[in-house]
Amino acid sequence: xxxxxxxxREVLLAPFLMSLGHHARHDVLGELAQRRSAQTWPPAxxxxxxxxxxxxxxxxxxxxxxxxQKGARMKLVIASDIHGAxxxxxxxxxxxxxxxxxxxxxxGDLLYHGxxxxxxADYAPKRVIEMLNSVADRVIAVRGNxxxxxxxxxxxxxxxxxxxxxxxxxxxxxxxLTHGHVYGPGYHNSVDAWxxxxxxxxxxxxxxxxxxxxxxxxxxxxxxxxxxxxxxxxGSASYGVYENGRFEHRLL
Numbered sequence: 001x002x003x004x005x006x007x008x009r010e011v012l013l014a015p016f017l018m019s020l021g022h023h024a025r026h027d028v029l030g031e032l033a034q035r036r037s038a039q040t041w042p043p044a045x046x047x048x049x050x051x052x053x054x055x056x057x058x059x060x061x062x063x064x065x066x067x068x069q070k071g072a073r074m075k076l077v078i079a080s081d082i083h084g085a086x087x088x089x090x091x092x093x094x095x096x097x098x099x100x101x102x103x104x105x106x107x108g109d110l111l112y113h114g115x116x117x118x119x120x121a122d123y124a125p126k127r128v129i130e131m132l133n134s135v136a137d138r139v140i141a142v143r144g145n146x147x148x149x150x151x152x153x154x155x156x157x158x159x160x161x162x163x164x165x166x167x168x169x170x171x172x173x174x175x176x177l178t179h180g181h182v183y184g185p186g187y188h189n190s191v192d193a194w195x196x197x198x199x200x201x202x203x204x205x206x207x208x209x210x211x212x213x214x215x216x217x218x219x220x221x222x223x224x225x226x227x228x229x230x231x232x233x234x235g236s237a238s239y240g241v242y243e244n245g246r247f248e249h250r251l252l
């Protein structure tokens with residue numbers, strides 16, 4: 001659900017806010033609106049704890065989202081930088097089936113190999129389109145530096161936002177999802193541009209094709225990069241799994 005009219009204040013809370021249903025969503029947004037003047041709405045990223053608390057309260061009251069009830073765990077498969085590599089994407093799809101996550105997070109650079117990369121031996125974007133669309137109902141995606149309007153035309157899920165914010169109330173975690181070229185931790189060749197984050201946050205990004213999972217003491221946030229599915233630059237293709245506040249890498 002898009003809670004902003006200006007890109008620099010954009011806050012995306014899909015899928016949980018949308019999953020509340022129309023009436024509960026109206027209650028949440030109405031209560032938030034009462035807290036903000038017309039000049040300062042929507043909430044800034046630093047105010048996400050208030051949004052999270054309201055979402056959790058309504059979910060618990062209505063019981064509409066099973067994976068948020070009574071501290072139940074949320075599981076994510078996190079992947080990035082497929083770059084049109086069809087055989088590698090097929091291995092990712094097999095991993096998604098085996099992992100059975102609640103959502104599949106895609107961090108951009110899905111179809112095009114990019115002018116700075118060699119063409120993958122298994123380069124077949126049409127096959128990748130078909131595979132990704134097969135799980136479109138579970139995908140949360142952000143735009144990479146290789147995405148273009150034509151990518152959105154062929155993919156059946158939104159993929160052109162610079163970032164997304166995913167809330168895990170059961171683990172009391174806020175996940176800031178981005179590719180790494182607009183927002184990023186400054187690791188390797190990612191941009192050094194941190195968003196304002198609430199406590200207990202993780203900055204989850206791709207772009208570098210290099211796996212990272214560590215605490216950033218300066219920003220008091222966890223930093224996670226799942227590595228690359230299609231063109232790894234650290235020796236092994238990989239994806240990530242998030243569950244109950246913890247991140248892990250898996251090799252493909």
